[in-house]
Amino acid sequence: MSVNNGTSRRAELIQFVVLSLALFVFWFILSGRTDAKHIIIGIVTAIVTSWICRPVLRLKSTTNRGEVIAAYNLPYIKLIPYIFWLLWEVVKANIDVALLVLNPKMPIEPLMVKFKKSMSNPVAHALLANSITLTPGTITVDVQDGVYTIHALTKSAALSLAPEKGEGEMPTRVGKLFNEK
Numbered sequence: 632m633s634v635n636n637g638t639s640r641r642a643e644l645i646q647f648v649v650l651s652l653a654l655f656v657f658w659f660i661l662s663g664r665t666d667a668k669h670i671i672i673g674i675v676t677a678i679v680t681s682w683i684c685r686p687v688l689r690l691k692s693t694t695n696r697g698e699v700i701a702a703y704n705l706p707y708i709k710l711i712p713y714i715f716w717l718l719w720e721v722v723k724a725n726i727d728v729a730l731l732v733l734n735p736k737m738p739i740e741p742l743m744v745k746f747k748k749s750m751s752n753p754v755a756h757a758l759l760a761n762s763i764t765l766t767p768g769t770i771t772v773d774v775q776d777g778v779y780t781i782h783a784l785t786k787s788a789a790l791s792l793a794p795e796k797g798e799g800e801m802p803t804r805v806g807k808l809f810n811e812k
Contacts, residue, residue, distance in 0.1 A: 639700070643701045647685065650688075650703070651681040654680055659673055689701065690753045690754065692752070693753055693776075694749065698751070713805075724768050724769075727767075727785075742783055742789055743780060744783055745793070748777055750811040759801065762805065763781055768783060769782070769784070770782045779792075781793070
């Protein structure tokens with residue numbers, strides 16, 4: 632499996648450098664050693680570990696055969712507003728679930744819902760599945776070939792992800808984040 636363009640090679644190089652730096656910083660914090668011998672050992676260990684992990688961080692595209700995607704090649708700038716939006720959704724869902732639990736009639740109507748979201752980037756699939764699970768009242772049960780199976784605590788939570796017409800807001804936002812349709 633080969634990387635098919637310069638931007639992918641650049642993304643892999645950036646991923647390698649960032650991982651090496653992160654591992655070295657982690658090692659440095661844990662060891663607390665500042666003499667040259669230990670710093671050199673830490674740098675070499677971080678670089679070797681990053682080199683060994685390279686194949687694991689090269690992900691196959693879910694739609695294009697042969698295309699390889701660097702795991703950490705994320706749209707970081709676009710990810711920041713998404714994180715704030717997701718945090719707001721988590722707060723709103725927490726309030727909804729708390730109101731359900733505190734209601735004496737417990738109007739819970741659990742159901743399983745499925746929807747399809749075709750994206751070529753496996754990191755986008757992981758982000759969507761984890762975002763759904765992080766939101767109280769919904770859990771991603773399975774993702775298979777772009778078909779998400781979700782357990783929702785209420786019908787409104789299920790419809791927010793998979794409305795009868797169109798696409799839910801969270802799948803749409805993740806798709807836009809990764810420039811997917």
